Amino acid sequence: MRLQVRKGAYINRIMMSGNISLYQTCKCFTKHLPTVRMPVLCSSCSEKRAVLKRPKTGLSLCKACFFWAFEEEVHQTIVAAKLFKPGETVGIAASGGKDSTVLAHVMKLLNERYSYGLELMLISVDEGITGYRDDSLETVKRNQQQYELPLKIVSYEELYGWTMDAIVKQVGLKNNCTFCGVFRRQALDRGAIMLKVDKICTGHNADDVAETVLMNVLRGDIARLRRCTAISTASEGDGVVPRCKPLKYAYEKEIVLYAYFKKLDYFSTECIYSPNAYRGYARTFLKDLESIRPSSIMDIIHSGENLSVREGVKMPVQGTCNRCGYISSQALCKSCVLLEGLNRGLPKLGIGKHHRLHEKILSQQPLTESEERKLKSVDF
Ligand code: SF4
Ligand code: ZN
Numbered sequence: 001m002r003l004q005v006r007k008g009a010y011i012n013r014i015m016m017s018g019n020i021s022l023y024q025t026c027k028c029f030t031k032h033l034p035t036v037r038m039p040v041l042c043s044s045c046s047e048k049r050a051v052l053k054r055p056k057t058g059l060s061l062c063k064a065c066f067f068w069a070f071e072e073e074v075h076q077t078i079v080a081a082k083l084f085k086p087g088e089t090v091g092i093a094a095s096g097g098k099d100s101t102v103l104a105h106v107m108k109l110l111n112e113r114y115s116y117g118l119e120l121m122l123i124s125v126d127e128g129i130t131g132y133r134d135d136s137l138e139t140v141k142r143n144q145q146q147y148e149l150p151l152k153i154v155s156y157e158e159l160y161g162w163t164m165d166a167i168v169k170q171v172g173l174k175n176n177c178t179f180c181g182v183f184r185r186q187a188l189d190r191g192a193i194m195l196k197v198d199k200i201c202t203g204h205n206a207d208d209v210a211e212t213v214l215m216n217v218l219r220g221d222i223a224r225l226r227r228c229t230a231i232s233t234a235s236e237g238d239g240v241v242p243r244c245k246p247l248k249y250a251y252e253k254e255i256v257l258y259a260y261f262k263k264l265d266y267f268s269t270e271c272i273y274s275p276n277a278y279r280g281y282a283r284t285f286l287k288d289l290e291s292i293r294p295s296s297i298m299d300i301i302h303s304g305e306n307l308s309v310r311e312g313v314k315m316p317v318q319g320t321c322n323r324c325g326y327i328s329s330q331a332l333c334k335s336c337v338l339l340e341g342l343n344r345g346l347p348k349l350g351i352g353k354h355h356r357l358h359e360k361i362l363s364q365q366p367l368t369e370s371e372e373r374k375l376k377s378v379d380f
Pocket of ligand 2: 322325333334337
């Protein structure tokens, strides 16, 4: 018999989406049971009882066969894209959420199972979000003990002198994720350099990549659209550590199921500042598409991978920031501009295109009254 079981926030959400099933014995036969079926056998081993229907393939699998299939697919992704070389030190970007917890678990497991010869470490970024990141970092600290991996935490407060709590007070909830995303990228690199790692791997999954493709199409951001489907990026300059995404082809739903059945210790609360994130709209749209056609996620990724940019299209030229030395296509990197805006009480400085002001900022010339007026106002 089949029963849709609700357990935990994520499981609850994926169950509600309607195209996933967990198979369990039910103790009652009341009307809430939509269908009554005979136990389904695992379509891989044909011995054990299936406990789930894979969102990716539609196959009904038992726990052990699902674990094996999931882990093997990540291994194949790593091998096919030659993500690592023996002897490398790899920093796993760990937030305490489901993706990075599954990534840390699977990386440790595959490193041992297939003798990758990697030295693994955890790197976490503390954005300074009370009631969210402080709690999730506790999960990372437990993961550090469970997986016996070294951990480095870098904080926005220590790197930039600002916490996200303080930034939101100044900029409101409309553009906060712009600040957070730009600062996080640089903070991870700084943490990786402190740990002397050769590579950073992040928990971006197939849904994240598909969302990013959609967002870049909607924004018309050709440069990012060309880069965003890459499974690994080479170092783009000093201070930038190469990155890769071993979970690039793993569906979010399967990551949730993997974490759930493995009983991994992860943090599942959403960021308290997230409701207005632009990404949220792309995510909702993607989930709607997925509910009609589960392959939409992979289709969008493949579309992004196969897009070619017409010759002659102008691309930003990468240089370095004149202030901090981080990669930048402008005189100042985005992080330095955002920081300058915060420190001067002009939060709009880094939002939108104010490149012509970079030289003024660098040479510490005062801005005109009308320039300051435009950069001060923020819609909360
Ligand atoms: Fe930062 Fe926005 Fe993510 Fe919250 S939702 S952690 S503010 S990027
Ligand atoms: Zn800079």
